[in-house]
Amino acid sequence: xxxxxxxxxxxxxxxxxxxxxxxxxxxxxxxxxxxxxxxxxxxxxxxxxxxxxxxxxxxxxxxxxxxxxxxxxxxxxxxxxxxxxxxxxxxxxxxxxxxxxxxxxxxxxxxxxxxxxxxxxxxxxxxxxxxxxxxxxxxxxxxxxxxxxxxxxxxxxxxxxxxxxxxxxxxxxxxxxxxxxxxxxxxxxxxxxxxxxxxxxxxxxxxxxxxxxxxxxxxxxxxxxxxxxxxxxxxxxxxxxxxxxxxxxxxxxxxxxxxxxxxxxxxxxxxxxxxxxxxxxxxxxxxxxxxxxxxxxxxxxxxxxxxxxxxxxxxxxxxxxxxxxxxxxxxxxxxxxxxxxxxxxxxxxxxxxxxxxxxxxxxxxxxxxxxxxxxxxxxxxxxxxxxxxxxxxxxxxxxxxxxxxxxxxxxxxxxxxxxxxxxxxxxxxxxxxxxxxxxxxxxxxxxxxxxxxxxxxxxxxxxxxxxxxxxxxxxxxxxxxxxxxxxxxxxxxxxx
Numbered sequence: 001x002x003x004x005x006x007x008x009x010x011x012x013x014x015x016x017x018x019x020x021x022x023x024x025x026x027x028x029x030x031x032x033x034x035x036x037x038x039x040x041x042x043x044x045x046x047x048x049x050x051x052x053x054x055x056x057x058x059x060x061x062x063x064x065x066x067x068x069x070x071x072x073x074x075x076x077x078x079x080x081x082x083x084x085x086x087x088x089x090x091x092x093x094x095x096x097x098x099x100x101x102x103x104x105x106x107x108x109x110x111x112x113x114x115x116x117x118x119x120x121x122x123x124x125x126x127x128x129x130x131x132x133x134x135x136x137x138x139x140x141x142x143x144x145x146x147x148x149x150x151x152x153x154x155x156x157x158x159x160x161x162x163x164x165x166x167x168x169x170x171x172x173x174x175x176x177x178x179x180x181x182x183x184x185x186x187x188x189x190x191x192x193x194x195x196x197x198x199x200x201x202x203x204x205x206x207x208x209x210x211x212x213x214x215x216x217x218x219x220x221x222x223x224x225x226x227x228x229x230x231x232x233x234x235x236x237x238x239x240x241x242x243x244x245x246x247x248x249x250x251x252x253x254x255x256x257x258x259x260x261x262x263x264x265x266x267x268x269x270x271x272x273x274x275x276x277x278x279x280x281x282x283x284x285x286x287x288x289x290x291x292x293x294x295x296x297x298x299x300x301x302x303x304x305x306x307x308x309x310x311x312x313x314x315x316x317x318x319x320x321x322x323x324x325x326x327x328x329x330x331x332x333x334x335x336x337x338x339x340x341x342x343x344x345x346x347x348x349x350x351x352x353x354x355x356x357x358x359x360x361x362x363x364x365x366x367x368x369x370x371x372x373x374x375x376x377x378x379x380x381x382x383x384x385x386x387x388x389x390x391x392x393x394x395x396x397x398x399x400x401x402x403x404x405x406x407x408x409x410x411x412x413x414x415x416x417x418x419x420x421x422x423x424x425x426x427x428x429x430x431x432x433x434x435x436x437x438x439x440x441x442x443x444x445x446x447x448x449x450x451x452x453x454x455x456x457x458x459x460x461x462x463x464x465x466x467x468x469x470x471x472x473x474x475x476x477x478x479x480x481x482x483x484x485x486x487x488x489x490x491x492x493x494x495x496x
Contacts, residue, residue, distance in 0.1 A: 017203025030467030037069035054098040064091035076425040100216025126211035231304040241317035248324035285332035289359040345405040399428035418443040422450035429473035448484035
């Protein structure tokens with residue numbers, strides 16, 4: 001590695017280490033995640049060699065991680081924040097694939113998997129390679145010695161571990177020396193050590209990721225040769241796929257009778273009410289819709305391409321299965337409607353519906369690509385649709401949607417679970433405050449007890465923890481203390 005590039009990489013990693021340690025120590029996380037991710041992607045874009053194939057695409061793809069990192073500062077719901085962070089990690093892999101000459105549109109699952117593994121390994125262990133082989137240390141140190149400031153910094157870096165090791169030994173060796181040193185340690189080093197470790201960890205990870213961006217992944221592997229690729233015939237694949245067709249057909253037939261037969265038929269056949277019928281089935285049907293895709297992908301992968309009969313059998317059974325799965329998804333949506341009518345909307349039900357939406361898009365994309373012998377395009381479309389559904393969930397604000405749905409049910413006379421709504425994140429707070437005047441005192445008091453302790457925005461605002469939903473929640477709850485005192489006092493039968 002050229003010395004100038006090595007110095008830029010090391011300097012970028014050190015800068016990210018200092019910045020990351022400072023940003024991430026402010027909790028709860030908010031704008032700091034966006035700021036740190038943006039800094040990483042800007043420095044990574046600056047290190048991508050312009051002459052490298054795919055450099056332009058890699059720089060454009062580096063715009064995606066800050067987008068989802070910004071969503072972390074937008075939505076406060078725990079599961080949605082986790083998915084946004086997962087999207088940040090996933091989209092950071094895409095530039096590594098591009099600099100490794102993988103065409104994302106036609107990249108296979110194995111290419112993406114290899115890219116993820118390579119990025120993870122290089123992020124964790126890449127600095128070892130950088131230190132051991134890639135950095136021309138003689139030239140680096142020679143340049144450092146030419147500048148007094150860098151020479152002092154290098155000396156401090158070398159002195160720190162030596163002083164720590166030998167100082168610890170001497171402290172244990174003599175009680176008087178221990179009494180002399182420990183007050184200094186307690187006063188200064190105890191506060192400094194966590195920052196040193198934090199800077200070191202973030203610098204290490206940053207250097208590893210920047211190494212991954214520079215190196216990329218190895219050239220994508222060619223298609224499996226006939227001698228290595230499993231090749232199954234019509235019988236071997238027809239039996240399991242035909243078995244699924246039969247199983248799904250029986251299930252869909254029963255669901256059709258339930259849908260058109262109504263509650264009496266469900267009670268007579270399964271001894272269930274509508275609510276329990278819906279509760280038992282929705283999440284399982286979502287899992288069926290999602291899991292059938294890898295089964296069909298696997299069947300397409302191991303089918304004997306040289307035999308036209310095998311191709312016709314697999315394609316015909318796959319089409320039949322997709323049609324049956326589409327009907328199963330209709331049944332799942334029917335159950336969700338019943339579930340919502342009986343119990344109201346929850347985060348889990350809304351997110352599961354989002355997964356079902358993605359499964360529907362992926363199934364259509366499967367039919368367009370895999371069944372038309374364009375399987376290499378499937379994974380890219382499935383990944384893009386997943387990111388699109390995640391973006392939609394961020395835009396919709398799931399927690400606020402849950403509040404609005406359940407408030408509407410309560411106004412229509414349905415049961416109202418105020419305890420559950422009080423447990424939602426700050427995303428739901430403005431909608432809850434808006435609904436308070438229309439709720440009975442008992443339900444309003446439960447919500448006020450949860451909302452009023454967080455009245456008003458905090459005084460010691462730190463821009464690193466800035467979060468749109470939490471800020472809006474703070475403004476929405478301003479003045480709720482007096483409302484709580486009034487309404488809850490009336491509810492308890494005591495004068496306000």
